[in-house]
Amino acid sequence: MANTNLPRRIIKETQRLLSDPAPGISASPSEDNMRYFNVMILGPTQSPYEGGVFKLELFLPEEYPMAAPKVRFLTKIYHPNIDKLGRICLDILKDKWSPALQIRTVLLSIQALLSAPNPDDPLSDNIAKHWKANEAEAVETAKEWTRLYASGT
Amino acid sequence: MDSEDDMHDANDVESLDDFYSGETALASDEDDGDYEFIDNDSDDSEDRTSHRQQQNYIILSEEDICVRQEEDITGISTVLFISRVAASILLRHYNWDVSKVHDAWFVDEEGVRKTVGLLEKPVVEFNLSPKEPTCGICFETYPCERMNAAACGHHFCCACWTGYISTSINDGPGCLMLRCPDPSCGAAVGQDMINMLASEDDRDKYSRYLLRSYVEDNKKTKWCPAPGCEYAVDFVVGSASYDVSCNCSYNFCWNCTEEAHRPVDCETVAKWILKNSAESENMNWILANSKPCPKCKRPIEKNQGCMHITCTPPCKFEFCWLCLGSWSDHGERTGGFYACNRYETAKQEGVYDETEKRREMAKNSLERYTHYYERWATNQSSRAKALSDLQQMQAVQLEKLSDKQCQPGSQLKFITEAWLQIVECRRVLKWTYAYGYYLPEQEHAKRQFFEYLQGEAESGLERLHQCAEKELHVYLEAVGPSKDFNEFRTKLAGLTSVTRNYFENLVRALENGLSDVDTHGACSRTSSSKNLGGGGGSKSRGGRGKITSQRPFPSQTKGLDDTNHWSCQHCTFANLNSATTCHMCHNRR
Numbered sequence: 236m237a238n239t240n241l242p243r244r245i246i247k248e249t250q251r252l253l254s255d256p257a258p259g260i261s262a263s264p265s266e267d268n269m270r271y272f273n274v275m276i277l278g279p280t281q282s283p284y285e286g287g288v289f290k291l292e293l294f295l296p297e298e299y300p301m302a303a304p305k306v307r308f309l310t311k312i313y314h315p316n317i318d319k320l321g322r323i324c325l326d327i328l329k330d331k332w333s334p335a336l337q338i339r340t341v342l343l344s345i346q347a348l349l350s351a352p353n354p355d356d357p358l359s360d361n362i363a364k365h366w367k368a369n370e371a372e373a374v375e376t377a378k379e380w381t382r383l384y385a386s387g388t
Numbered sequence: 389m390d391s392e393d394d395m396h397d398a399n400d401v402e403s404l405d406d407f408y409s410g411e412t413a414l415a416s417d418e419d420d421g422d423y424e425f426i427d428n429d430s431d432d433s434e435d436r437t438s439h440r441q442q443q444n445y446i447i448l449s450e451e452d453i454c455v456r457q458e459e460d461i462t463g464i465s466t467v468l469f470i471s472r473v474a475a476s477i478l479l480r481h482y483n484w485d486v487s488k489v490h491d492a493w494f495v496d497e498e499g500v501r502k503t504v505g506l507l508e509k510p511v512v513e514f515n516l517s518p519k520e521p522t523c524g525i526c527f528e529t530y531p532c533e534r535m536n537a538a539a540c541g542h543h544f545c546c547a548c549w550t551g552y553i554s555t556s557i558n559d560g561p562g563c564l565m566l567r568c569p570d571p572s573c574g575a576a577v578g579q580d581m582i583n584m585l586a587s588e589d590d591r592d593k594y595s596r597y598l599l600r601s602y603v604e605d606n607k608k609t610k611w612c613p614a615p616g617c618e619y620a621v622d623f624v625v626g627s628a629s630y631d632v633s634c635n636c637s638y639n640f641c642w643n644c645t646e647e648a649h650r651p652v653d654c655e656t657v658a659k660w661i662l663k664n665s666a667e668s669e670n671m672n673w674i675l676a677n678s679k680p681c682p683k684c685k686r687p688i689e690k691n692q693g694c695m696h697i698t699c700t701p702p703c704k705f706e707f708c709w710l711c712l713g714s715w716s717d718h719g720e721r722t723g724g725f726y727a728c729n730r731y732e733t734a735k736q737e738g739v740y741d742e743t744e745k746r747r748e749m750a751k752n753s754l755e756r757y758t759h760y761y762e763r764w765a766t767n768q769s770s771r772a773k774a775l776s777d778l779q780q781m782q783a784v785q786l787e788k789l790s791d792k793q794c795q796p797g798s799q800l801k802f803i804t805e806a807w808l809q810i811v812e813c814r815r816v817l818k819w820t821y822a823y824g825y826y827l828p829e830q831e832h833a834k835r836q837f838f839e840y841l842q843g844e845a846e847s848g849l850e851r852l853h854q855c856a857e858k859e860l861h862v863y864l865e866a867v868g869p870s871k872d873f874n875e876f877r878t879k880l881a882g883l884t885s886v887t888r889n890y891f892e893n894l895v896r897a898l899e900n901g902l903s904d905v906d907t908h909g910a911c912s913r914t915s916s917s918k919n920l921g922g923g924g925g926s927k928s929r930g931g932r933g934k935i936t937s938q939r940p941f942p943s944q945t946k947g948l949d950d951t952n953h954w955s956c957q958h959c960t961f962a963n964l965n966s967a968t969t970c971h972m973c974h975n976r977r
Contacts, residue, residue, distance in 0.1 A: 242526065243526065243527060243528060244525065244526045244527045244528075247527045248527075298555070300525055300526075301551050301552060301554075301555040302555070327571070331571075333569045333570070333571045334525045334548065334551075334552055334569050335524045335525060335542075335544075335569040335570050335571055336571055340571075
């Protein structure tokens with residue numbers, strides 16, 4: 236249904252994502268909707284998310300690539316720029332989106348966000364406060380959540 | 389890109405401060421001071437009028453705006469040796485402030501070019517390899533002539549460009565700062581590319597945004613806020629008066645863009661408007677006039693009858709209005725159905741006091757507010773009526789009058805002037821009620837003085853309004869020319885000028901925070917003050933009240949029954965005995 240008249244750009248991006256995946260990232264389209272992707276991102280080394288496997292969903296709206304893809308964490312994660320519904324605060328998903336960006340670049344940016352949380356531009360106030368007040372403790376909580384919710388079982 | 393935006397913002401704030409600081413300080417303090425000192429003790433009504441009417445703004449039609457915008461673009465383009473499109477982008481970035489563009493450009497051209505995205509040469513060489521190039525957005529290959537790029541050289545196919553531009557234009561005025569789609573590139577996309585690649589609809593929208601930007605982003609221009617009005621106003625920043633009269637006949641305050649509101653300041657107006665619209669007044673009313681049902685908590689207004697209240701379905705709880713206890717506990721035992729002993733006892737013990745008091749206070753404050761609001765609103769509608777009367781006068785009546793009284797139209801100007809004055813006075817009078825509402829309750833002398841001035845203004849205006857409405861009627865209905873028409877002219881013109889003077893002085897006195905009272909007020913403090921109920925006072929009107937040497941109303945604060953005054957026969961103004969002509973209307977004693 237939604238797969239008819241799929242723009243060549245989406246087909247090509249999908250092919251490249253499957254044939255040449257970025258390290259630590261996998262993205263595969265759903266069988267019944269080629270605009271819906273199941274995504275897995277490995278927690279980056281040297282980050283509190285190391286060892287975790289994080290599931291995300293990614294959807295390419297009708298206007299894509301003129302409009303940004305919609306991305307959301309499905310795995311619970313303790314991160315100042317990600318809220319409890321899994322929504323992500325990332326500029327390129329909003330006003331800084333450019334049609335020259337791709338699914339791959341978006342996912343790499345999200346991976347980078349896991350390595351470098353930004354509590355000064357928070358989506359989740361409580362976590363950001365925690366992060367700024369006592370970073371060591373917040374990092375511990377993030378590790379704990381990674382063990383609890385993202386251990387890949 | 390983030391850092392660029394930050395830089396931009398920082399620049400704006402800084403230069404804005406520089407731009408205003410010197411001038412506004414002058415305008416708000418010293419200008420006023422000078423103005424009043426010069427006027428002081430001189431016969432100056434002419435000076436004042438001319439000073440007031442000196443225009444510190446220019447009304448611009450859409451055409452004027454275009455012309456100015458074009459001029460600015462041409463100017464920058466010529467001085468900086470850049471294309472008109474580049475000049476337009478540059479001006480837009482600096483909020484159409486020509487001198488800011490000059491300053492920034494000549495200090496650091498390279499930096500400005502980088503920030504704004506005006507590249508001198510491409511950052512990438514277009515790959516003209518034999519293979520057809522691929523568009524970075526749709527991933528299709530195209531022949532070179534169907535690809536396009538901004539100054540940076542990042543090529544995309546025309547279809548993708550069109551989509552990119554269209555998305556941006558439909559997102560709003562941000563399209564005026566469009567950049568190359570390549571995320572690492574900040575090259576600006578100007579109107580030339582828009583016109584080449586966008587649909588006609590989008591091109592129109594873009595130029596509309598560009599025009600609006602020239603008014604909306606410019607610190608010294610604003611649109612007239614009247615509905616449907618398409619004029620903009622160019623204002624000389626730092627002028628003493630904020631009042632602007634648009635060509636559409638709407639008068640508004642430049643500072644807050646509410647309708648013109650002298651003598652009340654913008655802050656008070658904002659408070660008043662908020663108060664008028666605020667839910668809080670409804671809440672006050674509910675609080676003052678209702679009690680919550682003890683069971684379902686819905687507010688109940690008791691408008692008549694006995695204390696036995698039955699709440700509406702589905703609650704249907706029966707209770708006593710006085711003690712809010714269940715009705716089943718009531719009867720002969722508790723003191724009959726019309727008095728509740730439980731309540732009386734509890735009241736004596738002080739249990740009910742707090743809520744009762746609060747209810748009482750809310751009621752008082754509501755009554756006080758209603759008093760001022762009603763008068764404010766009445767003058768508002770009276771003004772609207774006067775305005776339509778004026779229009780009717782100009783459209784029909786004047787011609788009729790001209791025929792009947794055998795007067796050329798030019799000799800009937802005094803009637804239009806009278807009506808314009810009425811309209812203006814109604815506006816001022818209306819705002820004096822907001823002023824009165826916020827005049828602190830405890831400043832008895834000021835309140836008394838204020839109410840006196842307001843009362844005088846009101847009756848003066850009524851006289852004028854009456855004359856322009858009722859007395860004129862006689863001459864409109866007359867069969868032939870009336871002998872005494874010239875007398876009527878003298879009377880109405882006289883009243884107009886007296887009222888104008890009175891109101892100008894009133895405005896000035898109120899804008900001064902009634903500072904006269906500071907020096908003369910002591911004696912009137914003993915007399916009883918007309919208090920208008922309880923309620924909270926508000927902040928004292930401070931600021932410019934320092935200048936006490938200026939006396940728009942000499943003597944009035946000393947009480948009017950003094951024997952050292954005479955009352956003018958023409959305008960009723962109370963003059964000092966030493967004066968031989970009326971201070972207000974200049975007629976002889």
